[in-house]
Amino acid sequence: MITHSEIWFAIDRLAEKTGRSPSGLAVEAGLDATSFNRSKRVSGSGKDRWPSTESVSKILSVVGVSFEDFATLAQGTHAQGAAVPLIGLAQAGENGYFDDSGFPVGSGWEEVRVPGTGFDGVYALQIAGDSMAPVFRAGDKVLVDPSQTPRRGDRVVVKTMDGEIMAKELHRITAHKIELISLNPDYDDRELRRKDVQWVARIVWCSQ
Template sequence: MKHEDVWRAIDTLAAENGLSASGLAKRSGLDATTFNPSKRRMPDGRARWPSTESVAKVLDATGASLESFTALVSGARALASTAPPRGVARRIPLIGLAQAGGDGYFDDGGYPVGGGWDEVSLPEVADTNAYALEISGDSMEPVFRDGDQVIVSPAAPIRRGDRVVVRTLAGEVMAKQLARRSARRVELKSLNPEHPDYSFDLTEVAWIHRIVWASQ
């Protein structure tokens, strides 16, 4: 078990619940600075580990199991509970996130069309128009990493905090977290703090689809 793996697991658990590291600490009844990056090292540079009490409070506050947290420490990229119920796998269309901005892949309603898609077998989802995208870039780390595959459902209801794929009328496609959607604007959050957040007028957005599953 490595120091950075434990802290990555805490960051992932925070992101899974739509929280920052400080937000997770506050929800857990801890000081807001408990999980700040500056607290992860001693003044002399030695590694500082989260206490077992802090981890226990985090698990209690988020409802995550110790097994789920251990899986995150071991390298899982999302909580196992985000996977859909087991069913018969079917082949669904797959393209890269960068390709999704090109013409010919989606109709005006945002449904996958055309013959330029690859196919991949992934767990069954109810939406017959579901498709898969391969993540590129690091704006969604630590939850999604470059090369991860996500299943996207045009029919799935969307609420604040959901991970979504958004296409603008200008042809830009991005995977983000929905921070807020009003009658006029959409605000999108990059889980990686090194990347900017975005805000669009609804008239600039072609469609928003929810990510319902991710490879691990």
């Protein structure tokens, strides 16, 4: 999977290749100047700290670098990252594209390259519409890993038994219901019965 060191290495290389410092890159993207400081990469207890998907998406947008090129930086100058299926939001809502656990089935997908290797079952979902703005906008690609157990506060993709696909923030999962917080304040939060949900998959990365 994507490693802590690969992501931070890619941010440092991105700053270097575009003639900026990590702090300058952060400021230009509208972030706090210390967002990418080395002191922010590990907590006081020694636990790895990761940059948020939003912060990385912002710096890629500022410098005009694609997610595929960022994947190359994460793996080194000549590495290409891993290729994963790219699925449109409309396709995701149809039957026959996923198994009951949310893993894509079949072949012939478009592909997108992402940092890291070992992405069995992971896929990229291309966002459409504004229901997930401002966090995810039309055209953004979110990397989804159905094998990871979603936790409170995670961004997730949910598919209902009726074929509805949505990206939300997970508030709580109980034995009988799933509570979701809308990413767009113009849209209502959702509370779904567990039996009405086909699968819930964790979003592990986002590219603008």
